[in-house]
Amino acid sequence: MTKFARIIDGIAVDVVAADPAGLYHPDVASQFVSVPAQVERGWRKQGSTWAAPEAPAETPAAAVPRRTVFTPPEFLLLFTAAERVAIRAARPSNPVIADWLAILEDPRLSEVDVTRRSTRDGLDYLASENLITPARAAEIGTGAAL
Structure with a gap:
C-alpha cells in the first residue's frame, strides 16, 4: 500500500493512504510525497530512512503525602x-x-x-x-x- 505524506522540517505532518489530489486543494496536494507504508504522522525522515518518534519519557507521578x-x-x-x-x-x-x-x-x-x-x-x-x-x-x- 502506498502512502503519501506532507513533510515539514523533515517530519510527516499529514499522512494519507489515498491520492492527496482527491483529498486536498491542488496547492496543498502538491506538497505530498510518496512514503513507505509504515510511516505515520510524526515520523521523522533522516537521510533516506524514516524513524518513529521517540516515546515521551514518562513523568514520574508526584509522591502523594x-x-x-x-x-x-x-x-x-x-x-x-x-x-x-x-x-x-x-x-x-x-x-x-x-x-x-x-x-x-x-x-x-x-x-x-x-x-x-x-x-x-x-x-x-x-x-x-x-x-x-x-x-x-x-x-x-x-x-x-x-
Whole structure:
C-alpha cells in the first residue's frame, strides 16, 4: 500500500493512504510525497530512512503525602471489615494473632506507626496466614493519603 505524506522540517505532518489530489486543494496536494507504508504522522525522515518518534519519557507521578502514624482504631480501619473479621476469627486458634490484637487493644498504646519494623512484621504475618493478601499488607504498610 502506498502512502503519501506532507513533510515539514523533515517530519510527516499529514499522512494519507489515498491520492492527496482527491483529498486536498491542488496547492496543498502538491506538497505530498510518496512514503513507505509504515510511516505515520510524526515520523521523522533522516537521510533516506524514516524513524518513529521517540516515546515521551514518562513523568514520574508526584509522591502523594502519606500519613503513617495512627491511633489503634484508625490503624484497624485501614483494614476492610472482612479483613478485620477474619483476623479476629483467627485469634482463638493463633497465639501470634492473639498477641498482636492484645497489643493493639492495650489502652496504653496511643499510636501505631506503619513504618515500624514490628508493624510491618505483623502485616507480613497476617499475609502469611492468608488473612490479608501480600498486596494489602504492602498497601496498609504505606499508610493513608493525606
